[in-house]
Amino acid sequence: MHAVGEDVSGFVRQACFGQVDVRRLAGMMRGFEAADAEELVWTLIEERHCEQAAAVVVAAHVAGCAVSVAVLEPLLAYPFGVLGKYMALVRAVEGDLIDALMELWKSGRIDNQIELALAYYIGRRCEEPPPEAVSQLRLMCRMTFNEATMSALGEVVRLYDDPELNKLGERHVELAKAHPQKHLFERMVTRPPLELLPERAARQVVIGRTVQRSGDEVGRNDPCPCDSGRKYKKCCLRNGNRGGRKRPAVARKLTDEQFRALPAHEIIALDLDELNEARVLMAFEQLVRFGWFDHAARVLAHMEERDVEEIVEHRGRMVERALFAGELDVVRHQTQFMDEEAVAQVEFDLLLGEEGVTVAELAETALRVLRQEGTDELPDQADLAVALLRRHPPLGILVARGAMSGEDAKDADMLAQMVEEARDKLRLPAGDRASQIRDFWAEERMESELRDLLQRIETARQRKEAAEAEELRRKYAEARREREDFKAQLAKLQRQLERAEKPADKVPAHAAGPDAPEDPEHQVARLRQKIERLKGIIDEKNERQSALREQVSQLHERIEASEADGPHDSVDTAEAAFDALDAAEPDASCAVCMLPRFDAAFESAMGRLPSSVVRRAVESATELATADTAHWTDVKRLRTADVYTRRVGRHWRMFFRLDPEQASLVVLEVVSRQDFERALLRYRG
Numbered sequence: 111m112h113a114v115g116e117d118v119s120g121f122v123r124q125a126c127f128g129q130v131d132v133r134r135l136a137g138m139m140r141g142f143e144a145a146d147a148e149e150l151v152w153t154l155i156e157e158r159h160c161e162q163a164a165a166v167v168v169a170a171h172v173a174g175c176a177v178s179v180a181v182l183e184p185l186l187a188y189p190f191g192v193l194g195k196y197m198a199l200v201r202a203v204e205g206d207l208i209d210a211l212m213e214l215w216k217s218g219r220i221d222n223q224i225e226l227a228l229a230y231y232i233g234r235r236c237e238e239p240p241p242e243a244v245s246q247l248r249l250m251c252r253m254t255f256n257e258a259t260m261s262a263l264g265e266v267v268r269l270y271d272d273p274e275l276n277k278l279g280e281r282h283v284e285l286a287k288a289h290p291q292k293h294l295f296e297r298m299v300t301r302p303p304l305e306l307l308p309e310r311a312a313r314q315v316v317i318g319r320t321v322q323r324s325g326d327e328v329g330r331n332d333p334c335p336c337d338s339g340r341k342y343k344k345c346c347l348r349n350g351n352r353g354g355r356k357r358p359a360v361a362r363k364l365t366d367e368q369f370r371a372l373p374a375h376e377i378i379a380l381d382l383d384e385l386n387e388a389r390v391l392m393a394f395e396q397l398v399r400f401g402w403f404d405h406a407a408r409v410l411a412h413m414e415e416r417d418v419e420e421i422v423e424h425r426g427r428m429v430e431r432a433l434f435a436g437e438l439d440v441v442r443h444q445t446q447f448m449d450e451e452a453v454a455q456v457e458f459d460l461l462l463g464e465e466g467v468t469v470a471e472l473a474e475t476a477l478r479v480l481r482q483e484g485t486d487e488l489p490d491q492a493d494l495a496v497a498l499l500r501r502h503p504p505l506g507i508l509v510a511r512g513a514m515s516g517e518d519a520k521d522a523d524m525l526a527q528m529v530e531e532a533r534d535k536l537r538l539p540a541g542d543r544a545s546q547i548r549d550f551w552a553e554e555r556m557e558s559e560l561r562d563l564l565q566r567i568e569t570a571r572q573r574k575e576a577a578e579a580e581e582l583r584r585k586y587a588e589a590r591r592e593r594e595d596f597k598a599q600l601a602k603l604q605r606q607l608e609r610a611e612k613p614a615d616k617v618p619a620h621a622a623g624p625d626a627p628e629d630p631e632h633q634v635a636r637l638r639q640k641i642e643r644l645k646g647i648i649d650e651k652n653e654r655q656s657a658l659r660e661q662v663s664q665l666h667e668r669i670e671a672s673e674a675d676g677p678h679d680s681v682d683t684a685e686a687a688f689d690a691l692d693a694a695e696p697d698a699s700c701a702v703c704m705l706p707r708f709d710a711a712f713e714s715a716m717g718r719l720p721s722s723v724v725r726r727a728v729e730s731a732t733e734l735a736t737a738d739t740a741h742w743t744d745v746k747r748l749r750t751a752d753v754y755t756r757r758v759g760r761h762w763r764m765f766f767r768l769d770p771e772q773a774s775l776v777v778l779e780v781v782s783r784q785d786f787e788r789a790l791l792r793y794r795g
Contacts, residue, residue: 122154127165127195129307135165136172144170144204148177155181158378160188164199168303171202179205186220187401194306196224197298200231201306208232208240215246222255226262230295233269241537244272249534251278252527261285265292273642274540277649370396378405382412391418398428403440422452429456492521496528503532507542514547522548549655556586556659579665586658593651600644607637687787688763691746691755700742704735704768704775711779719780726758727780731766735775753778753793765789 118138125131139147147170154163164185170177185199200211211228214220220228229247233239247270250263264286267279276283286292298306364372369392377393385393390413397406406428414421425444432440438460445453491513499506510525529544610633706728716724733741734756745756758764763786765778781789 118150122150122162122166123159125162125165127161127168127190127307129304129309132165132169132172132304132307135169139166139169139173139175142170142173142175144175144177147173147175148181151177151181155184160185161190164188164190164195168198168202168307171303176202176204179203179207179210182210183214186214186224189400192308193223193227193294194298194308197227197231198303198306200228201299201303208235212240212242216242222250222259223262225250226259226266227295227298229266230269231299233266234299239270239272244270244275245534245537247272247275248278248540249531251275251282252531252534257285257289261289262291262295265290265295268292278540366392372396378402382409387413387416387418390416391424394424394428398431401431401437403428403432403437407440407443422448426452433460492525495525499525499528499532503536507532507544511542511544511547514544514551522551549652552656552659553590556662579662582658582662582665586655586662589651589654589658593648593655596644596648596651600641600648603637603641603644607634607641610634610637687790688746688755688757692749693746695747700734700737700739700768702770702773703737704773706731706735706777707769707772707774708777709779712777715779723759723762723780726762727764727777730756730758730764731775731777734766748790748793763789765793 118135121138122135125135147166151163151166151170154160154166163181167177167181167185182199182203186196190196200207211232215225215228225246229243232243236243247263247266251267255263260282264279264282264284267275267283268286369389377396380393382390382393390409394406394409394413397403397409410421410425410428413424418424425447429441429444429448432438432444433456441456441460445456448456491509495506495510495513497506498509507529510529514522514525526542526544526548529542530540533540533542610630708731712727734745745754747754753765753767755763755765758780761783762780763783764780767776767778768774769776779789
């Protein structure tokens with residue numbers, strides 16, 4: 111095995127990941143064996159010199175001693191900042207590259223732009239894209255990215271040309287046509303690795319080892335950048351750039367932008383005592399983002415010693431990121447510094463991450479962890495479904511279906527989306543029953559809202575809105591009927607296709623004629639074409655139904671808002687009458703907690719009042735009964751009666767009285783502004 115010479119050892123640790131230094135390093139590595147080069151790469155990675163390790167990987171390729179694909183995992187997670195550097199690494203290694211890239215892609219630990227570059231590379235290298243690659247792209251098509259990333263995703267979708275993927279990525283493809291990036295991806299997969307690197311990479315600001323310079327190299331006889339006072343050749347070059355002392359003063363001179371750009375291996379070399387609180391927090395956030403949780407924990411302990419605010423929130427973010435990355439040992443270590451409630455929140459996630467866990471164990475832990483204090487009721491099942499979908503997708507799909515209800519449309523939409531993402535991860539066809547369950551509850555909710563609207567026909571404006579609601583109901587029923595008809599046609603065609611695809615005896619050539627059966631291949635192609643067309647029509651009907659449901663919800667909200675506002679008086683004498691009343695002066699009885707009660711007249715009128723007004727009245731009564739006199743600032747008192755009144759909304763007034771003997775606040779009634787003066791006369795008389 112070729113020994114790593116002193117010159118190579120000294121040069122490589124101050125090399126930059128650019129063409130100039132990589133060429134020079136490749137010249138030094140002529141005669142190296144692949145094992146020598148790989149050993150040097152791993153040594154540099156262990157020393158946190160990832161830029162230099164990457165330079166050795168490409169230099170080894172140029173020198174003819176390429177290293178194995180195993181080195182990609184730590185290097186592709188490093189923030190080089192230039193896409194060409196990542197692809198140079200991918201192109202420079204040897205081994206079972208496609209499988210290794212798929213594992214890296216599925217790990218979720220690399221940037222989205224790098225994932226898409228890897229996906230394009232995989233698509234160009236394989237005659238048929240791997241099914242798991244298609245599943246990953248389907249998953250990405252359901253996510254939200256910035257425009258540049260969506261355009262890049264569109265280019266990859268165009269390359270793979272999968273029917274289901276094309277459907278999901280339609281808007282991404284449109285963006286790719288408007289902002290093409292194919293030339294960039296093609297350059298990444300066709301040019302030699304060395305040409306993908308910048309000519310000269312600017313030297314990093316390394317605390318205690320180098321200073322910020324241009325691309326010029328440090329000469330052997332130049333003063334050593336570590337400020338030791340000796341020449342470079344007799345200092346850091348001789349000892350492999352490991353003898354420089356820390357220089358916190360350099361860190362203090364950096365701007366916030368430069369500080370955030372520091373690589374992780376330079377951040378861990380900082381003297382935390384010399385940094386202000388804001389910089390310590392920046393260092394912690396960077397280490398968490400890079401996934402260096404052990405060092406992040408050290409910084410967190412330092413922050414705790416300095417009594418940094420919101421330490422619990424910072425620890426929670428690190429634990430959440432560690433759970434997502436699968437670093438369960440880090441999470442277990444941090445639980446000893448967390449309170450019981452916080453530990454309970456991650457205990458179930460920890461169990462989900464264990465290998466070989468049984469459903470019985472999951473159920474037992476779920477009941478223990480999710481049970482609320484002092485009750486026998488479980489919290490929202492959607493939380494359990496979300497956790498299972500992330501860690502155990504098959505079980506999560508079943509729980510998500512059962513967790514859907516008509517009470518929360520947002521939860522149902524979120525779960526249906528996550529179920530489709532889980533099916534993508536499991537490489538199952540799109541279209542789960544969860545979507546049907548979501549649609550069922552959505553239709554039930556819409557019918558309930560329509561019935562509610564049609565029961566409120568009192569004014570001309572409401573009659574107009576009720577007619578609009580009836581029209582929406584008619585359109586929705588028509589769209590649903592059409593969709594069911596098309597679905598029945600689709601099922602019939604699919605059965606015909608199954609029969610047509612079964613092997614059958616060929617028709618002899620002499621039997622061909624006008625009455626001869628259709629050629630099986632032609633029949634299958636024709637049926638498939640019809641099925642695809644019907645699927646497109648059904649998708650359009652589904653979109654139309656969703657749009658109609660949204661219109662009903664908006665109409666329902668609009669009518670509720672108009673009811674809350676109440677009727678508008680042309681001459682608002684009621685407002686003048688209200689303002690003329692004396693302001694209520696809270697006495698000792700108001701400073702005692704009371705129990706809100708409701709008079710029989712109010713309870714009987716609740717069905718006729720708008721639900722939003724009833725809700726505001728109940729909230730108002732609860733506020734006034736809390737012994738907080740600050741809530742009494744807008745309360746008025748009738749002079750001749752022990753009755754109070756308060757606004758509940760713009761056009762409604764609540765009357766109530768106090769019952770000190772029963773320690774209660776009794777809501778008498780809620781009236782509109784039109785009836786306010788009549789109510790005043792009634793209470794005064």
